[in-house]
Amino acid sequence: MCLGIPSKVIEVDPAFQTGRIDYLGTKIKTNFALLDDVKIGDWVIVHAGFAISRLDEADALETLDMLREMAEKS
Amino acid sequence: MRPMNGFRDKRVIAALLEKIAERRRGLTSPVRIMEVCGTHTMTIHRHGLKGLLEAAGVEMVSGPGCPVCITPNEIHEAALGLVTGRENTVLATFGDMTRVPTRRGSLQAAVPARGSEVKVVYSPEESIALARKSPGKDVVFFGVGFETTIPSIAFMAKSAAAERLANYSILSALWLIPPPLKAILESGEVRISGFLYPGHVSAIIGTAPYEFIARDHGFPGAVAGFEPGDILLGILSVLDQIREGKPRVANEYTRVVRQDGNPVARALMAEMLEPMDACWRGLGVIPASGLKLKPALAAFDAESKYGLRIEPRSADLPGCRCGDVLRGLIAPPECPLFSRTCKPDSPYGPCMVSFEGACLVYHKYGAPRP
Amino acid sequence: MSRISLELGSGGKSMRDFIAGKILPAFGNRELAGLLDASHLPGGIAFTTDSYVVDPIFFPGGDIGKLAVNGTVNDLVVSGAAPRFLSLGLILEEGLEEADLDRILRSIRTAAAAAGVRIVTGDTKVVRQGQGDKIYINTSGIGKVVAVPRPRSVRPGDRIILTGTLGEHSLAILTARGDFGIEAPVRSDCAPLIFLLPFWKSGVLWMRDITRGGLATILTELAEQAPHPLIIEEESIPLSRAVRAAADLLGIDPLYLACEGRAVAVVPEKKAAAVLAGIRKHPLGRRAAIIGRVDGTTGRPGELLLRTASGGLRLLEPLTSELLPRIC
Numbered sequence: 209m210c211l212g213i214p215s216k217v218i219e220v221d222p223a224f225q226t227g228r229i230d231y232l233g234t235k236i237k238t239n240f241a242l243l244d245d246v247k248i249g250d251w252v253i254v255h256a257g258f259a260i261s262r263l264d265e266a267d268a269l270e271t272l273d274m275l276r277e278m279a280e281k282s
Numbered sequence: 283m284r285p286m287n288g289f290r291d292k293r294v295i296a297a298l299l300e301k302i303a304e305r306r307r308g309l310t311s312p313v314r315i316m317e318v319c320g321t322h323t324m325t326i327h328r329h330g331l332k333g334l335l336e337a338a339g340v341e342m343v344s345g346p347g348c349p350v351c352i353t354p355n356e357i358h359e360a361a362l363g364l365v366t367g368r369e370n371t372v373l374a375t376f377g378d379m380t381r382v383p384t385r386r387g388s389l390q391a392a393v394p395a396r397g398s399e400v401k402v403v404y405s406p407e408e409s410i411a412l413a414r415k416s417p418g419k420d421v422v423f424f425g426v427g428f429e430t431t432i433p434s435i436a437f438m439a440k441s442a443a444a445e446r447l448a449n450y451s452i453l454s455a456l457w458l459i460p461p462p463l464k465a466i467l468e469s470g471e472v473r474i475s476g477f478l479y480p481g482h483v484s485a486i487i488g489t490a491p492y493e494f495i496a497r498d499h500g501f502p503g504a505v506a507g508f509e510p511g512d513i514l515l516g517i518l519s520v521l522d523q524i525r526e527g528k529p530r531v532a533n534e535y536t537r538v539v540r541q542d543g544n545p546v547a548r549a550l551m552a553e554m555l556e557p558m559d560a561c562w563r564g565l566g567v568i569p570a571s572g573l574k575l576k577p578a579l580a581a582f583d584a585e586s587k588y589g590l591r592i593e594p595r596s597a598d599l600p601g602c603r604c605g606d607v608l609r610g611l612i613a614p615p616e617c618p619l620f621s622r623t624c625k626p627d628s629p630y631g632p633c634m635v636s637f638e639g640a641c642l643v644y645h646k647y648g649a650p651r652p
Numbered sequence: 653m654s655r656i657s658l659e660l661g662s663g664g665k666s667m668r669d670f671i672a673g674k675i676l677p678a679f680g681n682r683e684l685a686g687l688l689d690a691s692h693l694p695g696g697i698a699f700t701t702d703s704y705v706v707d708p709i710f711f712p713g714g715d716i717g718k719l720a721v722n723g724t725v726n727d728l729v730v731s732g733a734a735p736r737f738l739s740l741g742l743i744l745e746e747g748l749e750e751a752d753l754d755r756i757l758r759s760i761r762t763a764a765a766a767a768g769v770r771i772v773t774g775d776t777k778v779v780r781q782g783q784g785d786k787i788y789i790n791t792s793g794i795g796k797v798v799a800v801p802r803p804r805s806v807r808p809g810d811r812i813i814l815t816g817t818l819g820e821h822s823l824a825i826l827t828a829r830g831d832f833g834i835e836a837p838v839r840s841d842c843a844p845l846i847f848l849l850p851f852w853k854s855g856v857l858w859m860r861d862i863t864r865g866g867l868a869t870i871l872t873e874l875a876e877q878a879p880h881p882l883i884i885e886e887e888s889i890p891l892s893r894a895v896r897a898a899a900d901l902l903g904i905d906p907l908y909l910a911c912e913g914r915a916v917a918v919v920p921e922k923k924a925a926a927v928l929a930g931i932r933k934h935p936l937g938r939r940a941a942i943i944g945r946v947d948g949t950t951g952r953p954g955e956l957l958l959r960t961a962s963g964g965l966r967l968l969e970p971l972t973s974e975l976l977p978r979i980c
């Protein structure tokens with residue numbers, strides 16, 4: 209029930225705090241009222257049609273690098 | 283390329299499991315980690331991690347974080363009563379809710395009254411859109427969830443009030459994660475070595491609300507994300523804390539969880555909702571563990587709008603020992619109700635409702651096996 | 653005072669219970685008891701029937717007419733029969749646009765020609781507005797038996813072949829309905845499976861088309877009949893990008909999504925490579941893959957296991973309930 213997917217913002221209607229996100233080419237209507245100042249190109253976590261958090265891209269890449277390194281070492 | 287493929291890579295998983303097994307070998311007592319969140323339970327199940335972790339010497343226990351499971355029977359039955367008893371009523375809810383068995387059947391097996399229907403939605407927004415486009419129908423959003431979902435339900439209340447949408451209301455069952463953890467920890471002996479804290483609940487509430495668990499009760503824990511790699515990173519952190527004897531609240535999901543969570547979402551919750559002592563299925567009444575719409579929003583609160591008298595009683599579950607199962611004190615068959623009056627199609631406690639609940643798994647497959 | 657609920661029609665456990673508890677006891681006979689997609693009758697004939705109530709009636713990649721032909725054709729093919737003749741029963745709702753009906757009839761004609769079947773008998777009824785949903789179609793099909801499926805003869809080492817990607821039909825219907833605010837670049841996989849007929853002669857032991865309940869449900873039914881457990885590999889299962897995305901977003905497992913032009917087959921190990929190569933030559937089988945095997949060492953008889961991409965093992969169960977609205 210707490211499913212949340214990292215997706216990219218592709219459309220924002222600031223008047224209604226809504227828009228759409230893209231995940232692997234599939235688009236879904238999303239509400240941005242729970243985040244300040246969402247812009248096209250932002251990465252967000254979407255849960256039940258609401259963006260609940262921003263995704264820190266640099267942080268994600270850092271973790272992925274760390275994991276990749278761990279896999280290569282073992 | 284899926285953005286999170288790297289967190290699912292087989293070699294990454296193998297490397298993490300090896301590290302977990304290595305850390306585990308240094309510890310003498312059994313390691314049982316409670317994944318508090320139902321979505322963690324789901325990920326562990328979907329990816330077959332439970333068996334892999336058992337082989338590495340770590341037992342996972344499902345905690346109280348499945349909102350569908352801990353919502354008392356009486357609330358499910360109230361939802362069922364609305365759509366079967368009232369004409370032209372649309373009960374909109376998440377797919378998860380429609381399968382829950384009650385003494386009167388499940389929502390998906392219900393035959394609605396004339397002109398009524400159960401409508402599965404992905405977003406609460408769809409429920410309010412239904413109300414806008416069908417003025418002749420009464421739309422009730424059966425909104426159930428933890429802190430991850432609550433802000434969006436609060437937003438629905440705010441929108442409905444702003445639009446004075448007379449044919450829209452919310453039947454809410456809103457649950458908070460920290461209070462039941464506190465209740466479990468304060469109720470006596472707990473045979474758990476540490477906690478995996480929910481990632482997306484924490485995206486809203488931050489990490490501070492778990493501090494008491496490390497500080498006052500001495501249990502290690504880590505906030506984790508929802509990819510297999512995320513979960514294993516969380517477990518690794520818990521093992522490190524056990525080994526070092528320094529319990530804390532680690533954040534292994536920093537790409538999403540900020541220390542102070544999401545203040546905008548919390549402000550919206552505070553604006554629309556107020557705390558209540560809530561009755562948890564199988565755990566009883568826990569002080570300030572739930573939220574409800576503020577009295578000013580009574581027109582949009584299905585409970586007052588339709589004069590529902592929902593009286594969830596923990597006494598409803600005489601003999602249910604889900605609390606003890608959750609604390610690791612007993613195995614499911616030691617509960618007097620297990621597989622007798624409490625079965626998958628007529629469950630008493632949450633451990634028999636949740637598809638990965640300890641009791642359901644035990645009922646279906648017998649004792650744990652690889 | 654029990655009444656019929658939508659759940660009964662979901663293709664899940666309650667429908668199976670209904671068939672076992674009400675239909676079989678009422679009409680039980682040898683042919684029906686097999687519960688095959690089509691029954692084999694004396695004289696080398698196979699016979700099947702299916703009704704189509706899909707909403708919406710037009711969707712990306714097909715419509716209710718194409719579905720009504722291919723669904724029945726495919727039931728014959730996977731039962732080991734070459735489809736020959738179809739009946740066509742139409743139930744129309746008063747007020748249906750004639751242009752829509754014409755479009756559906758043209759689509760039926762095209763699909764029948766493509767599958768090499770002739771529509772030889774039919775019936776039309778009209779019901780009052782509100783008593784039906786635009787159009788319902790029933791088709792029955794007769795085919796010539798070319799092989800007898802042998803699910804009990806599968807042996808450890810036999811390979812499980814999937815003829816293409818999963819779930820596009822489910823997703824196309826969902827998208828066409830506008831449900832969940834989702835927009836996915838996807839078309840229904842609705843297609844006739846007659847190209848699979850020759851493989852009955854190349855060693856296929858068992859075959860099913862993947863409709864309601866999805867791959868997992870259909871393979872659990874084989875697992876129940878087979879003397880050995882089945883194991884499939886998550887990494888080998890072909891999925892389109894759109895289905896992966898929708899499954900992640902909506903929290904749906906693609907293993908339970910419906911197709912209308914895919915099948916799964918069991919083939920002895922020695923013949924598997926040749927059968928796979930043959931299937932892949934056909935445009936509808938380009939993404940076919942060996943996704944698993946009958947296993948003598950892992951699990952217990954009756955079980956269907958999934959080796960996950962992370963390396964874990966998971967027991968798969970039949971679909972017990974429907975998360976999605978009506979899809980076929």
